[in-house]
Amino acid sequence: MTTTHPQASPAAAAQMTHREILEAMSGLLLAMFVAMVSSTIVTNALPRIVVDLHGTQTGYTWVVVATLLTMTATTPVWGKLSDQFSKKLLVQTALLIYSVGSLVAAFAPSMGVLIGARAIQGLGVGGLTALVQVVIASMVTPRERGRYSGYIGAVFALATVSGPLLGGVIVDSPLGWRGCFFAPLPIAVVAFLVLQRTLHLPVVKRPVSVDFAGAGLIVGGVSILLVWVSLAGTDFDWISVTSGLLVAGGIAVIALAVWVEARVAAEPVIPLRLFKDRTIVLATIASALVGVAMFGSTVYLSQYFQLSRGMSPTRAGLMSIAMVGGLLVSSIVIGRIITRTGLWKRYLVGGSMLVAVGFTLLATIDHATPLPVVGVYMALVGLGLGATMQNLVLAVQNNVRTADLGSASATVAFFRSLGGAMGVSALGAVLAHQVRDSLETGLAAMGVTPSASDGGGGSIPDLASLPAPVRHLYETAFGDATGHLFMVSVPFAIASLLCILFIREVPLRTTLDVEDSAAVAEPVAAQNAPRA
Template sequence: MPHPVDPVVPPHVSVPGQMSHREIMEALSGLLLAMFVAMLSSTVVTNALPKIVTDLDGSQTGYTWVVVATLLSMTATTPIWGKLADLFSKKLLVQSALVIYSAGSLVAALAPSMSVLIGARVIQGLGVGGLTALVQVVIASMVSPRERGRYSGYIGAVFAVATVSGPLIGGLIVDSPLGWRGCFFVGLPFALGAFVLLQKTLHLPVVKRPVSIDYLGASLIISGVSLLLVWVSLAGNEYAWTSGTSILLVVLGLAILAAAVYVELRVATEPIIPMRLFADRTISLATLASVFIGVAMFGSTVYLSQYFQLARGMSPTKAGLMTIAMVGGLLVSSIVSGRVISATGLWKRWLVGGMFLVVVGLGLLGTVDETTHLALVGLFMAVLGIGLGATMQNLVLSVQNNVAASDLGAASSVVAFFRSMGGSIGVSALGALLSVQVADKVTSGLTGLGIASDGHSSHDIPDLSTLPAPVRGVFEHAFGASIGELFLIAMPCALVALVCIMFIKEVPLRTSVSLADEVAPEATEELQTR
């Protein structure tokens, strides 16, 4: 399907709304701080989760759902935020997302139980979904794809800083008198700073046109995805995979999603996910790759904090320090790839090479257990980080390069949506699998020690410091071996993403913000002879 374009604009005519480098950097300061808030919301809590779940009398399923709740609401609302960005003020939307995130953080910080905490994480996810989608959309509306790699490097750097500092800050807070509740307060000053900075620096034209929001499509998408995630996270633990409950959830979830596709295709005037976008091969393959990247990335790395704290007996602070290896690789590769792509306009080699390293990194991490030398674990994490840094931002860039300005929000959020959905599926499925594997290994280990184990204790997340040495060894082996196996399960998903990326056709990056500004030579000559 040909791309929709606006009337041809001669190359010598300046494009309204074009921003200078200084103006872009001023606006980018607030956007990057907002992105830092979004990333910090998940990373700062990572090393606190074992302590949180222990204090609130949670289980492995509860641990999983503290993560999944945010991912789910972020996933379900990302395309909605993206669509709203095509219709309303982008600055107002980013600021609204910051307010929603802050409200969720306050509730989470005061949560008296696991159920309240999970509900608060849903609210946080609504805000994070907006920040994640809108920052990409706003940058795309200011900067051409050719130059966007340069600015995407800054996003990668902020992502890396938040990912490095988050676990460290979280670990220090958990080990301090503030306790784990302080982890939810720490993002509030940054959110306030981002709000004020955006008010001063971000000035974009607001699109004024008739608005029709697809509430039905949005509701169906959220409902269908939610049912499938509930099924994938609870099956095998709360009920059998082949039980009537399991079958009902799958059938109902798929039926609702099928209805959502019909609504998007036939009913909605302004669909949340414009299905015509998938007529473009790059968008279709990038979307499919995003799903499997999400499964591999979120599904495997979210349990690293459990590996370091429960299999290696580290404190939250030390567990945070261990993430530097992976995020250091991500930081270097995101900045370097962004700079080189801006200089050359060529991006596919970075996607292919990065995804190959993700596959290798997951395979290497699949060999770890509670006895693996920590230097090797750090090396394996660095390989994975380098691969992710060269892949994540640049995959969005390849999609943005292929759509008209009017579809930037929807197209960018579609990629983010499917990556987050893959992450939600990965965290849910691998978390359910981890729960079963750990329970089996703990039961077997305790039986070997002559200790009777009930089902409840084998599913609990223990406080290792309170356990006798032999029992502690059983839990360390159970978590170490089981988490290592998760990486091996995630590796085929990364391999599928690699195959998808290899079939994406490389289109040289545009040097203008909009497809409408790309002028065919014959059209230019015709205009100049008039």
């Protein structure tokens, strides 16, 4: 049964002027800022939070992973819902869910409650991350989308720069780390009201069938594997009965999820038919690998600056400007170039090469590396990420029908977040093990028995309370281990580059739907041929 033709929405959106699009985007960009700043504003507060709530390195990891995991699991669900319900209502709902999670986190009395609150935040962030891309794609053609993707990149950069700085200042103020969860709430309220006033899109109604079973199985299987990666080597051995049961269980649940998506679900949360397209397959794999490298290593840079280099949260936030400045410049400049030329692959290739080079250089840092050198390496990574992240989504959106736009965009975001969750969890475990081993060896050489107060057992101590020799030992161990994390991430960055190299470039179409581009495909190709 069909009620409204799917071309109704694109036809209406195609007549929007640049000013009308910017007005509609104003609330979306505020919502995107809320989603991005929710993670960055907490980054520099995490070391203080974990010490205050008596957490461990595993707890530190799961404060990040909880948000990534629920964001990952729900991103494709939000994308599917956007193909069936009012996009504005969905964005506003995501803002409300995020706000509830923030309030719970602000009053959290323990690490367990905080991790649960961060999971609720992730539900909202997953919606905001997926829906902003979908709404913009429903208003703007792929050829013009690079121009507006630059605005998204600018907001991403602003949130990434201001978040750590604001978070550091708040943590160092009388508000303490709890203020970091209150700060984004006024912005969320403003975004909600602006969306109500400025965003007006036609609603395409059709029979609804949401694949909750597939989404639940996906998050269940991934969660089991992340629990194994996080706890193996500390709570039980890597090679043990418990490890075997967790791995087998996780793989079995994921296999069942694939079967449900392929055979049972009427409207699969991740439509497997999309993967018949080579561009979608390679871009999705590249996004997952970029997620592993980006989230898995950079999330621990704040710990590096605070715990190894003795910086305050505010100064640690200032150090992030190097990476985000590069991201800001490349995302805006390259977005405009792509809009002007319609060509995008060369910038993806160049960006992924910079990411690989930047991570290789960051793999050489330790507790004594000059900070300006670290800043240059971070800037290279930022330049590469700015040219890569949004344009992988753009390449996928260029190859799908409007009816599949939500699912396709959310699928790419899903695998990027999945890679990030796995990277944060796995590299967090690597970091904890290496720091613990270094501490035990160093303390044994001093004739000191490791304890929780000096970082033994995986806990994160209050460095100011440690004796000078033990503090220096901890700073050295953490600084050297951080470089090792980037070394582990380098193969993922290189694999992402290889995937991008094999993507076939299709010039960005100037129509909103694939079918509409058939009549103009040859003229567009002819127009772009001399510029290749």
